[in-house]
Amino acid sequence: MSEAKGTVPVATISALGLTQIIGYGTLYYSFSILAPGMAKDLGMSLEQVFGVFSASLFVGGLSAPIIGKQMDRIGAATVLTIGSMLSALTLALCAWSPSIVVFALAVVLIEVASGMVQYQAAFAALVESDPKTASRSITYLTLIGGFASTIFWPISAALMGYLTWREIYLAFAALNLFVCMPLHLWMARKGRAAVAAGTKRAREHVVGAVSPERRRGAMIVVSAAFAILGFTLASILAHMVPMLGDLGLGTAAVVVGSLFGPAQVLSRLINMIFGTRLSPPILAVIAAALMVVGIIILGVSGSWLPGAVAFAICLGLGSGINSIAQGSLPLYLFGSDGYGTITGKMAAARLALGAAAPFAFAAAMQSLGIGLSLFATAALGVVGMAAFASLAMTTRRGLVAAE
Structure with a gap:
């Protein structure tokens, strides 16, 4: 893989892979590990800390369309660069926070910064780099980025034995400032140099499979489908390990839950x-389909260990492919023009709805029980699957008619 025209931009993917691991690891995955220390230090309950986190996810969803428009206006790599600096500043603000109000504000700002440095922006940067190879590049990038939880969960847990959560956040701020920001700045300068040299013009445009007159309807369907699947996944992930324990798996719940990442x-x-x-x-x-099947298996099998293992694996497989689809499907349907704006709108619906998922699923488990809650969540996933299936059939007919 070289940087020549028509090939996957390996240097860009490698740089983004490292920054995605750091971005997701420091801004997202570490939070659940550090939350108990935050709660104790600030005099909050653990539920209140996660309530602040959920509110930040909602605000992050609202900011996604604005961030997407800026990607199209000034370039995704430039947004990534600014986002890395903002990530460092907000992590430092959170580490300093002398009160609950400042802490809550900092967590909200961290989530806004996350929208500028995580997959939404990284996918747009790959489309910006070379739309023709962007789908393959997105697959490679998500493969690398998938190690974020595997790396930062144990790192965060290990650091808690030596440092306070505030000191850990300061260290994470340094990673964003001194590792991620220079790499993103290099990408931005490289893109400007390519435009100045005239080497980017021939590979700048990919035409979408959806015709202009059907674009709005398809946009609504695909946004709703991703939002529904995001809600389904967030509902389960937020409660996976304790839910498996409540089903009767005991200490095996942690082991089964750990299968999701791999x-x-x-x-x-x-x-x-x-x-x-x-x-x-x-x-x-x-x-x-994989996510729905996994949830149904768990609902049917209950405390049966092989069923729980099959659930975790199916859910992980589905989630991994879904991450790829979030980047490649908008490019396939709508093309490369305005990609940042389009994915920003989709992210807004997905993140805003997903923010309510942990609370909704917890309430459902209390009133309906775990089994019925799982089947209701699976039914919701079927709706999302049907929406994607309708898009698949519609675009296929359109492509056949065009041949």
Whole structure:
């Protein structure tokens, strides 16, 4: 893989892979590990700390369309650069926070910064770099980024034995400032140099499969489908380990839950090797189907260990493919023009709805029980799967008619 025209931009993917691991690890995955220390230090309950986090996810969703428009206006790599600096500043603000109010404000700002440095922006940067190879590049990037939780969960837990959560956040701020920001700045300068040299003009445009007159309807369907699947996944992930314990798996719940991350990476590796002939709409259908099947298996099997293992693996496989579809499906349907704006609108619906998922699923488990809650969540996932299937059939008919 070289940087020549028509090939995957390996240097860009490598740089983004490192920054995605750091971005997700420091801004997202570490929070659940550090939350108990935050709660104790600030005199809050753990539920209140996670309530602040959920509110920040909602605000982050509202900011996503604005961030997406800026990507199209000034370039995704420039947004990534600014986002890295903002990530460092907000982590430092959170580490300093002398009160609950400042802490809550800092957590909200961290989530806004996250929208500028995580997958939404990284996918746009790959489209900006070379739309023709962006779908493959997104697959490679998600394969690397999938190791964020595997790396930063144990790192955060280990550091808690030596440092306070405030000191850890200061260290994480340094990673964003001194590792991520220079790499993003290099990408931004490289992109400007390519434009100045006239080497980027020939590879700047990809035409979407959806005709202009059907664009609005397709946008609504795909945004709703991703939001529904995001809600489904967030509902389960927020309660996975304690839910498995309540089902009767005991100490095995942690082991079963840990299978989710490797399954995500495995699905991306399989797709990278064998999935090149599958269109993004079909990938989205497969992702939804795997998540739904996994949830149904757990609902049926209950405390049966093999069933729980199958659930965690299916959910991880589906989640891994879904991450790829979030980047490749908008490019396939709507093309490269305005990609940042389009994905920003989709992210807004997905993040805003996903923010309510942990509370909604917790309430459902209390009133309906775990089994019925799982089946209700699976039914919701079927709706998302049906929406993706309708897109797959519609675009296929359109492509056949155009031939």
